[in-house]
Amino acid sequence: MKKRFLSVLLCASMAAVSLAACSSGASSSTATTAAPQTTSAQAETTAKAEETTAKTTEASGEKLVVGFAQIGQESGWRDAETLSIQTYASENGDKVELLFADAQQKQENQIKAIKNFIEQGVDVIGLAPVVETGWDQVFAEAKEAGIPIILLDRRADVSEDLYATFIGSDFIEEGKMAAKEMAKLLGDSGKIVELEGTVGASAATDRKTGFDDEIKASYPGIEIVASQTGDFTRAQGKEVMESFLKSNKDIKGVYAHNDDMALGAIEAIKEAGLKPGEDIKIVSIDGVRGIFEAMAAGEANCTVECNPLLGPLLFETAAKLKAGQSVDKWVKSVDGVFTADMAAKVLPDRKY
Numbered sequence: 001m002k003k004r005f006l007s008v009l010l011c012a013s014m015a016a017v018s019l020a021a022c023s024s025g026a027s028s029s030t031a032t033t034a035a036p037q038t039t040s041a042q043a044e045t046t047a048k049a050e051e052t053t054a055k056t057t058e059a060s061g062e063k064l065v066v067g068f069a070q071i072g073q074e075s076g077w078r079d080a081e082t083l084s085i086q087t088y089a090s091e092n093g094d095k096v097e098l099l100f101a102d103a104q105q106k107q108e109n110q111i112k113a114i115k116n117f118i119e120q121g122v123d124v125i126g127l128a129p130v131v132e133t134g135w136d137q138v139f140a141e142a143k144e145a146g147i148p149i150i151l152l153d154r155r156a157d158v159s160e161d162l163y164a165t166f167i168g169s170d171f172i173e174e175g176k177m178a179a180k181e182m183a184k185l186l187g188d189s190g191k192i193v194e195l196e197g198t199v200g201a202s203a204a205t206d207r208k209t210g211f212d213d214e215i216k217a218s219y220p221g222i223e224i225v226a227s228q229t230g231d232f233t234r235a236q237g238k239e240v241m242e243s244f245l246k247s248n249k250d251i252k253g254v255y256a257h258n259d260d261m262a263l264g265a266i267e268a269i270k271e272a273g274l275k276p277g278e279d280i281k282i283v284s285i286d287g288v289r290g291i292f293e294a295m296a297a298g299e300a301n302c303t304v305e306c307n308p309l310l311g312p313l314l315f316e317t318a319a320k321l322k323a324g325q326s327v328d329k330w331v332k333s334v335d336g337v338f339t340a341d342m343a344a345k346v347l348p349d350r351k352y
Helices: 039-060 076-091 107-120 136-144 171-186 202-218 234-247 259-271 289-296 311-322 340-349
Strands: 031-034 064-070 096-102 124-127 149-152 165-168 190-196 222-229 251-256 281-286 302-305 330-333 337-339
Touching: 039 064, 039 311, 064 076, 064 107, 064 311, 076 096, 076 259, 076 311, 096 107, 107 124, 107 136, 124 311, 136 149, 149 311, 165 311, 171 190, 171 202, 171 222, 171 251, 171 281, 171 302, 171 337, 190 202, 190 234, 190 259, 202 222, 222 234, 222 251, 234 251, 234 259, 251 259, 259 281, 259 289, 281 289, 289 302, 289 337, 289 340, 337 340
Parallel strands: 031 330, 064 096, 064 124, 124 149, 149 165, 165 330, 190 222, 190 251, 251 281, 281 302
Antiparallel strands: 302 337
16 A cells, blocks of 8 residues: 655745746647636636545545646746645645645756655656656656656656656647747748747747747748747846847847746846837747736737646546546647737736
């Protein structure tokens, strides 16, 4: 019998609950599509998760024990995802137990956490992998121990038999949508720069592929004159944008792989005496509250949403796996596009 924890271990509560990333990649595996997470849809998802976990707990006579290795606190989006996971565990403590690890943006810490979860005999392991590669050995150890792995919001470059399912967005499609919105803003021509996410992260790799390929294929009048990682953080986004502005003249647009880097770029543009949203168009991905505030103020133009409230779906899927039920290899969320003219109306209802 697997060990059971005496208490739910939750990390310190996040100070910012606004909202970097969510992967894709071609796959022949079965995929389902989750509904867009409006307030009512989120409530329905939570209720369904609670029902599933309750049935599993009743059938087994034991709580569902999940170990989750989070990337860290790279952005408001990541904080919102963490809070979603922790809140579900806290509110359903009679049915689930959570062992949570904050890896502080280091793969070695995530690997160490997974090894600890295996040693302690959790039912299911959840992971938002900080990078795509380097997971084969520890995933194989989990498989050997009979513990399924759920990938949440980012993929890992491993054989499909080493993980149970991936829950998250289609990052390539997000990049394509961002490219189309940028083209509309620029009238299909102009010089733009790109703020990339963490090197090796599936969200960064796929969002770049989707955007760059769409620009090249459909909008030859748009030129990406510079592209550099901002590591999904606001501080790095500002620093890299400052460098772009010094090195490149007549920049007409910024594409950021997440909203936090876009918000940093907005600061740099303003400090350079230019008007973000007007002189330089801003398109980014995630849908955090901060970017909606910027759009409402006329300082950003568009965001492609990537919903972070994945806690209920994580536990529902984990409960199914513990019960021996089959799950699809990819549970795909639906992303939406929000433009500046929508921001003021939508802002009051934003939950992250």
